[in-house]
Amino acid sequence: MEEIFSCKCCGHCCHGESTVSMTPDEQEAIAAFLGMEKQELLERYCVRKRGRIEMKVVEGHCIFYGEDGLCTIHEVKPFQCRRWPLHPGILGDESAWRAIKADCPGFSEDAEYEDVCELVRERADIGC
Numbered sequence: 001m002e003e004i005f006s007c008k009c010c011g012h013c014c015h016g017e018s019t020v021s022m023t024p025d026e027q028e029a030i031a032a033f034l035g036m037e038k039q040e041l042l043e044r045y046c047v048r049k050r051g052r053i054e055m056k057v058v059e060g061h062c063i064f065y066g067e068d069g070l071c072t073i074h075e076v077k078p079f080q081c082r083r084w085p086l087h088p089g090i091l092g093d094e095s096a097w098r099a100i101k102a103d104c105p106g107f108s109e110d111a112e113y114e115d116v117c118e119l120v121r122e123r124a125d126i127g128c
């Protein structure tokens with residue numbers, strides 16, 4: 001896998017005007033990790049957008065993005081964060097992968113589209 005993708009921990013994917021949505025189970029897990037009730041998590045760290053619960057954006061990045069450039073809830077971060085940038089939207093859409101690759105320095109310059117698709121399928125199979 002490292003030949004195709006290796007995260008450089010640049011933090012780019014934690015920046016922007018929105019974050020990812022969280023399932024109720026993920027909200028419970030993050031709240032437990034932070035030692036608080038889910039309601040407190042929702043009030044302090046989350047926002048409702050388009051009917052989904054997302055993490056707040058503060059100063060241009062996810063509220064859980066740490067000063068050291070790492071995720072402060074890494075152990076329990078949402079599935080969408082854990083699988084990024086190996087998103088299933090890449091499958092069957094090479095332009096989607098090229099758009100992601102342009103923003104993510106973790107992909108090898110030599111990475112081939114078909115190899116990336118295989119990696120996405122493998123990751124989907126093991127559910128992480």
Ligand code: SF4
Nearest residue numbers: 008010011013104106
């Ligand atoms: S943009 Fe890519 S290399 Fe940078 S932190 Fe996100 S996944 Fe890792």
Ligand code: SF4
Nearest residue numbers: 014062064065071081
């Ligand atoms: S939860 Fe962590 S990995 Fe996900 S966007 Fe926020 S800081 Fe980044």
